[in-house]
Each structure stands twice: as C-alpha cells, then as structure tokens.
Amino acid sequence: MSDLVEIREQVLKFRDDRNWQQFHNPKDLALSLSLEASELLELFQWKTSEEAVEKNLEKMKDELADVLIYAILFADETGIDLGSVIQEKLHKNALKYPVDKSYGRKDKYTSL
Template sequence: MADETTTVAALRAKVAAFVRARDWEQFHRPANLAKAISVEAAELLELFQWREVEALDARMRARVEEELADVVIYCLSAANTMGIDLSDAIVHKLRRNEKRYPADEWRGRARDASRED
C-alpha cells in the first residue's frame, strides 16, 4: 500500500479488522486511545532526545516509521471508535489554521499565535 493509492477509509478498515480480530473493541475507548496516542507520540519524540538529527540513517528511519505508524494507527482507531470523519476533520482544521495563521503574515515564523498582541 502506498500513500498515492491508499485511502483513509482503507486504512481505517485495516485497523478496524485488526482490532476486531483480537476482540480489542472493549479496550478501545476514547480515553484509552488518547492515552495510547500520547504514549506512542512520546516514544517517537524519545528517538530524537539529545540528538541533532538533520538526516535519518536507515536504522533511525525504520524506528521513526514504526513509532509514527503506531501514532497513526491509534488515531485511526480513535476515529473509528468515535465515528469521526478524519478527512472532514483535517480539512476543517486546516481551514481554521489558514485563518489563524495567514501565510502572508506567518511565512517563516514559528512563534505561538496565542502570544501575539
């Protein structure tokens, strides 16, 4: 499966089938999934702790891919559990961010908008 040919729906179905085959629906509650996402995101972050990484070597890239996949898998499962349409949610959030961070004002800036006067 490649990003260019795989739909979000197909990935959601794969995750749902994986969870269902193991009878894990009982554990995939919103709070549990939010915690799992946080744990996996921390594991991804830990790979970069104390390192200045400009380019990933093959070993590091494989580890990053695994942790990133774990985060996305739990996000897909959370969307499945809560009936959230991820495509709609992402597009909606990007539209909000476009208004909050207009490109002509924010190009090349990384400061927090909440700290702007």
C-alpha cells in the first residue's frame, strides 16, 4: 500500500502546485472520471481487442493514468480511503463470487 500512498501524494502535490483544488468538486471529478474512461473505451471502437491494444497501447496507458488520477482526486475530495474501499469491495465480491462456484465462469453472481 505504500506505493498507493506515495502516488496519492504525488497527484495531490501536482494539483496543489497549480491551485486546482478550487475546481475539484465531487460532481465535476466524477464527470471527468467518466469522460477519461470513455476516451479509453474509444480506443477500442471498430477494432478487435487485440488490434486495439497493438495499435493504441501508449494512448491506453495515458488514458488509464487519467482515469486513475481522477479516481484519486475524487477519493480525496470525498474523504474516501482508496485502500480500505478496495479491500472492502474485494471482500464483498469474494462473498458474491465464491471460487468453487465462479472459477472459470463469467456468469453474474445471481446466476451461479
């Protein structure tokens, strides 16, 4: 988790060095997060998954970084501890998708 803490600190410093927190509210950060995720998705339009990755990997890295940066900023603005919520969600998913029922299957938990 120390890497996550260090990255969070770097993202917040970048923001604070530019005095951008004044523009960051939950709604606008969520909107920006969605837009960046859509830009990542757009790289797959009209291509197979393999073709998209082969042709756009560098762009994908940039878009994924934007998504993660906005997620960090959203978490900071709302007081959400990323490490804790990720661990909590993994626990919830483990209950919904037990290994013995979900291994190798793509079914939603309601169909297992």
